[in-house]
Amino acid sequence: MEKIDCLKNTPVLRDDERLELLAKLNQTFDGEKIGVNTLEGGNLPRRGEILTIINKLLELVFPGYNDKLFSLDELSDFFANEIKELELLLFDQICRAMKHGCKGDNCADCNISMQAKESVKKFLSNIPDIREMLKLDVHAAYVGDPAAMSYDEIILSYPCIKTIAIQRFAHLLYLDKIPLIPRMMTEYAHSLTGIDIHPGATLGQGVFIDHGTGVVIGETAIIGNNVRIYQGVTLGALSFPKDACGMLIKGKKRHPTIEDNVIIYAGATVLGDITIGSNSVIGGNVWVTESLAQGTKITAKLPEHYVKVGK
Numbered sequence: 001m002e003k004i005d006c007l008k009n010t011p012v013l014r015d016d017e018r019l020e021l022l023a024k025l026n027q028t029f030d031g032e033k034i035g036v037n038t039l040e041g042g043n044l045p046r047r048g049e050i051l052t053i054i055n056k057l058l059e060l061v062f063p064g065y066n067d068k069l070f071s072l073d074e075l076s077d078f079f080a081n082e083i084k085e086l087e088l089l090l091f092d093q094i095c096r097a098m099k100h101g102c103k104g105d106n107c108a109d110c111n112i113s114m115q116a117k118e119s120v121k122k123f124l125s126n127i128p129d130i131r132e133m134l135k136l137d138v139h140a141a142y143v144g145d146p147a148a149m150s151y152d153e154i155i156l157s158y159p160c161i162k163t164i165a166i167q168r169f170a171h172l173l174y175l176d177k178i179p180l181i182p183r184m185m186t187e188y189a190h191s192l193t194g195i196d197i198h199p200g201a202t203l204g205q206g207v208f209i210d211h212g213t214g215v216v217i218g219e220t221a222i223i224g225n226n227v228r229i230y231q232g233v234t235l236g237a238l239s240f241p242k243d244a245c246g247m248l249i250k251g252k253k254r255h256p257t258i259e260d261n262v263i264i265y266a267g268a269t270v271l272g273d274i275t276i277g278s279n280s281v282i283g284g285n286v287w288v289t290e291s292l293a294q295g296t297k298i299t300a301k302l303p304e305h306y307v308k309v310g311k
Helices: 015-027 047-061 072-101 112-125 127-144 151-157 159-175 181-193
Strands: 234-236 269-271
Touching: 047 072, 047 127, 047 159, 047 181, 072 112, 072 181, 112 127, 112 159, 127 151, 127 159, 159 181
Parallel strands: 234 269
Antiparallel strands: none
């Protein structure tokens, strides 16, 4: 076999080839309006800081379940330090998002700093309520899963708890019309757990997503209290209305409303702006595109199996 000598720092392109490549690359930026922020990139929220914010929020709602260990006597000081750091981080990232999303000719006239301060205050004031809701989510997982041995096990290991916690915080920012950050938060959770919940979705109390892999919940979905969802479920849109120019219309209700005490089993697909009545049960692999009355039970027809024994 021929021996190949590889020399470090050996250029692959000739100077003229490199200049030609750079020229072509620069041309792709001419008049760019989509996906490139050559000058405004400094105003984009920073992924690293958003991740830090997420981790601090999880530490606040589930203290002692992360890397930091402390006693109850230290809890108040811990909360004080975390909230102080969150104030600064949130203010900076929300300012960045607002400035980047500003549509005015002069962003200084928008008083972004004051708006960001109010958003941070509103967000932080909701942390106790989010924590109370997450207690109910953990309890729902415990009573809904016979394999769950303790609340500790659920908080430490169940992917739905982390995803729902992050989504609940992202939803607050979504409602406050903060650009970029809510979706960054939920897509981070999606990448960790395989559970994709849009920050716009409204979750009631005591929501349990068992296993969770492959669950998709769309932006305008509304989920009631004590709803249980299994892996592979989609709460999606049936169609996408367009305007006179053929562009998709944003913000219209297009996802299902799931009322209280509904169970949706694995692989079910529920599409469109329909309502699934309370206390209903949707069986595995069912396809639903019409509203269901309260107490409805719907299952798919059993498939026919061909069984061959031996040769």
